[in-house]
Amino acid sequence: MPLDPAAALTARAHEVTARLAALDADLAVVRDARGPEQSDDEHDPEGATLADDLARLVGLRRAAASELAAVEAAQARLSTGTYGVCERCDGPIGAGRLAVRPAAVRCVACADLG
Numbered sequence: 001m002p003l004d005p006a007a008a009l010t011a012r013a014h015e016v017t018a019r020l021a022a023l024d025a026d027l028a029v030v031r032d033a034r035g036p037e038q039s040d041d042e043h044d045p046e047g048a049t050l051a052d053d054l055a056r057l058v059g060l061r062r063a064a065a066s067e068l069a070a071v072e073a074a075q076a077r078l079s080t081g082t083y084g085v086c087e088r089c090d091g092p093i094g095a096g097r098l099a100v101r102p103a104a105v106r107c108v109a110c111a112d113l114g
């Protein structure tokens with residue numbers, strides 16, 4: 001299958017947007033379940049579980065939001081002609097890596113540097 005970064009990024013953006021919406025719905029449910037009284041979590045097994053759920057969902061939502069931002073940044077690079085160029089060494093990122101991670105900003109060698 002030929003690499004079509006625009007299509008890959010659009011698909012990824014749709015997927016992440018859907019994930020964000022699902023997480024927002026889950027968060028609303030958990031927040032409703034917790035209710036306005038949150039003072040007794042320590043002594044309430046149910047409350048502690050909800051707190052764990054909330055923390056987990058907030059973490060997932062943060063990760064999804066940053067992934068969406070990365071995808072949008074990649075779409076911007078696509079329109080300015082710098083897509084697929086490593087931000088660190090200016091070398092090509094590589095079609096294989098972009099196929100797996102269409103929003104990648106570094107080539108494999110530079111990504112390994114952290």
Ligand SMILES: [Zn+2]
Pocket residue numbers: 086087088089090091106107108109110111
């Ligand atoms: Zn590089």
